Amino acid sequence: MPDPVIAVRQLVKNFGSARALDGLDLVVQRGEIHGFLGPNGSGKSTTLRALLGLIRTNGGTAQVFGLDPWKDAVAIHRRLAYVPGDVALWPNLTGGETIDLLLRLRGIEPGKSARDDLISQFELDPTKKGRAYSKGNRQKIALVAAFATPVELLLLDEPTSGLDPLMEQVFNKLIAEAKTNGTTVLLSSHILSEVEHLADHVTIIRAGKSVETGALADMRHLRRTVIRADLVGLPTDLGSLPGVHDVRFEGSTVQCSVDGPGLNRVLTVLSEVGVHSLSCTEPSLEELFLDAYRRQS
Numbered sequence: 182m183p184d185p186v187i188a189v190r191q192l193v194k195n196f197g198s199a200r201a202l203d204g205l206d207l208v209v210q211r212g213e214i215h216g217f218l219g220p221n222g223s224g225k226s227t228t229l230r231a232l233l234g235l236i237r238t239n240g241g242t243a244q245v246f247g248l249d250p251w252k253d254a255v256a257i258h259r260r261l262a263y264v265p266g267d268v269a270l271w272p273n274l275t276g277g278e279t280i281d282l283l284l285r286l287r288g289i290e291p292g293k294s295a296r297d298d299l300i301s302q303f304e305l306d307p308t309k310k311g312r313a314y315s316k317g318n319r320q321k322i323a324l325v326a327a328f329a330t331p332v333e334l335l336l337l338d339e340p341t342s343g344l345d346p347l348m349e350q351v352f353n354k355l356i357a358e359a360k361t362n363g364t365t366v367l368l369s370s371h372i373l374s375e376v377e378h379l380a381d382h383v384t385i386i387r388a389g390k391s392v393e394t395g396a397l398a399d400m401r402h403l404r405r406t407v408i409r410a411d412l413v414g415l416p417t418d419l420g421s422l423p424g425v426h427d428v429r430f431e432g433s434t435v436q437c438s439v440d441g442p443g444l445n446r447v448l449t450v451l452s453e454v455g456v457h458s459l460s461c462t463e464p465s466l467e468e469l470f471l472d473a474y475r476r477q478s
Contacts, residue, residue, distance in 0.1 A: 186211050186334055186365045193240030194227055201227040203389035209367050214360055216380035217369040224389040225369045229338050262327035266339030268319040270311030276322045277307030283326040299325040302351050317343030328355050335366045377466035385473045393473040400469050405438040407462045413455025422446050
């Protein structure tokens, strides 16, 4: 396997007596979309600032493209684009002027980039002054500048904050296109359904530590599946099966949760008594997120 684009090992960052990162581990492989989840104060933005070389850490290691962000920030920044969760603009520049400036700083001629197409897709008015834009429109400007830049890595910190659902769909499409083109994405978000739809892998952090990481499919496999069935008869031994929990009967309907290895045994028992209808529901990313927090509390 090639070297990861991002490799963070036991990263520590203190702000005075407060520890923002407490031995964080994070690995992002080339070409993947990696969801980075955690509530406010968990250390997500601090991690991104460390990866950008904006702050110096107190312990552990962080590498981006195999380089040290603190020592090699300029070389790293040439290969990535960053969108913060709260974009600040030059108040007297128009949105279009801001985008053009950001592109030209990278040596990109705006007219030869995807700038105009992205402005159209995001339904952005580029003629307004920076001070006149809403939060959502400020995010659009940063997203246009980021997606118009051919980079190897996108660092996105709550990038859809302030966007309406239609613009979120545009964002999702552009992320999918970026992945197709081989771009690696680290996506920090509170919108769990957004990460669930886009991400290949997820890392959940709490109090500056990684509490869960892995491919979504693998994480779901380790969690309980909820089964609800309308039956011909009632099974007498369902609750005694290994891995079966929370069995509830409502007339001829039964509902229970099942650990992965016990699923086949449950389906066998239900089929023996006869099934009118059956539903099996995988846990959502939100349920995985909450479960990871419960187990760490």
